[in-house]
Each structure stands twice: as structure tokens, then as C-alpha cells.
Amino acid sequence: MVELPNVRLNLANTAENVVVVRAVLSGLAESAGVDASDLADIKTAVSEACNNVVVHAYRGERGPLDVAIELGEGSMRVTVRDRGAGISDRALQDDPGRVALQDDPPGAIGLGLHVIRTLARRVEFDHPPGGGTRVSMELAAHGLHALHPGLAGGPDLDLTGMMPRFAAAVSVAPARLAQAVLPRLACALAARAHFSTDRLSDVQLLTDALAAHAVKAVCAHHVSLGVSVQPRDLELRIAPLRLGQAEGLVRASDLDGLGRVIETLADRHHILAGESHETLALCMLDRRAP
């Protein structure tokens, strides 16, 4: 059994997805009370690493952008990985910074690795098994406390065949960390779906409720969320829920006489039942958006 990172993000390498990564970092840092200037450094360094994947990893083509975040005592370790052809081992060993500098027009992304090295306490570059390049940064985060994610295991959100329709997949461990991550992530994607601020706020209320109640409904240390984005249409899938718990999750936040929170906020929901776990799918539309 392997220990999970606290947050795993699977995205496509688009510039707009860098905003999603940044939203997640902000959510984590702000909920932990991390120093604002540390957060600015963290976002800057991680954005540089992500932008490198957006611009260079696949030579203009699309490909995966994977980000893992581990919360340490006063520091955060963020690993950004692509699955592209990558730069040669030899070049990396000689000098990771120079590779980027020489390949790029001055002033483009070429300063990126220098920026990262200035901001991070430690940087490692390597080529993990399976291909691609991995940049791992240890970044100062005063005020952050280490959070044990628990062991990997249990079913995950089945995203097979869902990509590329699903814009983002995120796994959070332990599950209660979802409260820091999901609302920010979902709002960033709702903005992309052209939701009005009115409906965007509903997305926040819904993901607040989901994150708060998912803790008791999941059957693993982690909770996974997939988000698909179409114009004025957002679909959220949350897993792995214990059998029978998807409906429970929908009901859990009801204010009884005062109303059904999740059912009112979502336009529809359905449950995908598997043998060992369930996935709850929630659709939110913004019909009134201009």
C-alpha cells in the first residue's frame, strides 16, 4: 500500500486549467491560514511548472497535466508531471534551467525554471516510469500543518471513457480536506461554463454541502470528483460512496421543512451503482445566464 498525496489533479494541459490548479492551491492555503505571500510564491512556482507542460511538453499537442500536492509541516510539496517526450536525461542533468532558456524565445517561458528555483526550497526533476517529465517542488507554507492522507486503496472514480468530456478529475485525501478544495475547484469550472454569479454561488453552496457530508459517505480514505464543463452546464461526479450512500448524501443536507438543499441547487441527479461502490452525478445548468 502506498501513501496517497493529499490532492491529485488530472487535467488536460490547457492554459485555462492552470487557473484550476491555482484555485485548488488557494483553497488549500486559505483554509489552512497559510501566509499570503507564501501563497503567492506557491502559485507562481506551480504555475510556471504547469505552463511549461502547457507550452512545451507535447510540442503544441494536448496531453495530460497531472499535479500532486502533499501538505507538510510549514511546507507544501507540489509535483507537476507531463507524459510527453520530455527533455533528455542528459540535458536535465547538465542544467534544467538552461534547456528551457535556450529553447525558448527570450521572455517566454524560459525564465520559468529559474523562477521555480528562486521560489522553492528544493526542486527535483526526473523522468518517472511511464514516461514524461516530473518537477517536484518543496515550497514554504507558513501556517500549514501536515495532514496524513491515509493509505491508497479502495475504488476510485471511474473516469475511463469520461475524458475528455470531463475537464478535471481531483482526488482528495483525507476526505474532509474536500471542504477546502471542492468549492474553489467547482467555482473555477463554473466560471468557465459561463455561469452567472448567481448560479456560481449555488455551485459553491452545493459543493460546500457535498464536501461536508461526503466524509461520512465515502468508502475509502479519499474522495474523488470529476467535473465536466459545457456552456451553461456543469456535471459533478463524486465517488467512491458506500453502497446506498449516494442517496444518503443527497438527503444529508436537507433542511427538512425548509427544503432540500442539494435537490434544489442541482437540476438533476442520478446514481451510478457499481458492485462495490456508488457514484453520485449531479447536473447544474444556468438557464438564465445571458
Next chain:
Amino acid sequence: MALGTTVDRTSSTSTQLHGAGENVSDLFARWQQLGDMTAREALLERFMPLARSLARRYDRSSEPFEDLFQVASLGLLKAIDRFDPQRGHSFPSFAVPTILGEVRRYFRDCGWSVHVPRGDQERALRVRDAQETLAGERGSAPTVNQLAQYLELDTEQVLDALQAIQAYGSLSLDAPRPGTDDEGVSYGETMGGEDERYELVELDATLVAALEHVPARERAMLHMRFVKDMTQTEIAAQVGLSQMQVSRLLRRSLDQLRALTCGNIDDG
């Protein structure tokens, strides 16, 4: 950590300051006379913290920190290429004005006034006001993109501002709202009073107890949103608040109810 084990098996390069021990003037000689890129790299890395600290000076401005840092780094690169050690000045004394010049030029090109830093909080207030203006003009709440265009911000800044509006106590509900005159109808007054009673017959005891802690106006809003299925904009119009304020109050009361009825959630 999981990563450490992988690193050992594959090629790994830890960060290190190349040329860390080398004298700055030697590095300049190697770069400027021999065109040695590694010397230029070493200088860049050596003085990057200077660029960072200069970018920090404008950190509370309208522009994101990393854009400023990027611009400052470019300024540093220019300074390294143009520096003439023969003139007898130290490199930092040459680099600082070059870097600051680059940052200021960037502000000018972006159309921002360098001397008017706009903090997060002020930006949040601008987003709040723009939201109300646009909603008033169009009759429905604007999208984040529309707000970003209107205010010449990027979408992330608008999203952060929307978050900030939820968080800042100083964006108080008692703050004057655009469109109201000086007498400013305070917002307690815009709410109906005792007549805003809703039937809460079927509530279980916990929830009844919990709802006791939610002020009447928030309870009314919860009812409008979750029983009558009104949009936040409709609720805002009815109670005389902004949609942002409705959003904030709904979120707060739901949080409050959750805390009161599921107190053990955080124990997980």
C-alpha cells in the same frame, strides 16, 4: 515520501546554485567576454531574489504577483546583458533601476497607474459594485467573464474577489450600497419584520433548535431559496440586498446549520 523512492531509481537533479562560490565579476567576464551561457545562468540565478523583492513592492497592485515577477526577471536579464563592470558600479546599483523601469513600463503599457495600488479588498468592492451595476442593466446576474471584461481583470481575480466578498468582514452588510441615497436604508429595515414567519411544523427537534440560532432574515432567505426555489437575484430584489450579500448570508447560514446539526463532521 513516495516520491523519494522514485527519485532514486531515475535520473534526478537536485537544485543547486551553479557558480555559487564564484565571484560576480568573474561571472560577468565569462559571460560578456566569452559568451559563456552558464555564467549568464549563474548570474540570473544569483540575482533572481533581487528581482523577486522588487516585484514584491508592487504586490498589492492590480497585477498578479507572478506577472510582476516575470517582468522583473526580464528586467534582470536585460540588466545582466547591459551591465558594464568597467564603469565601477556594483551590479545591484545598476540592476535595480533597470528592473524597476521594466516593471513601471509594464504598468504603463497595461494602462494602470503605478501609484494607485489596488488591494484585494478594494478589488473585491469593485467586483461587488460592478456585479450590481451589470445585473441592474441587464436584469440578470453577469457571468465571471463579463465582470472580468468590464473591470479589465482576469477571471481568476474576479473569482478571488467573489471568495473575498464571502470572507471579508469589512465588506459589511451595513456598508453603503450603490443606488441608495445617503439615508441608506439599513438592511435590517428592508426585511419584513415579525410577519416573515414560515411554517416550520415538520422540523425535527435538532433542526428546530439549530434554526433558532439562525436570524429571521437568513431563515427567510433559506425559505425563499429552498422552498420557493427563487434565484439569489430574485431574493436579493425582494429583500433589498445585493445578490452577493444574499450569497454570503445563505452560505453562512448553511454552514451554521451544518455545524449545529452535524457537529461531528470534523472529527472524521
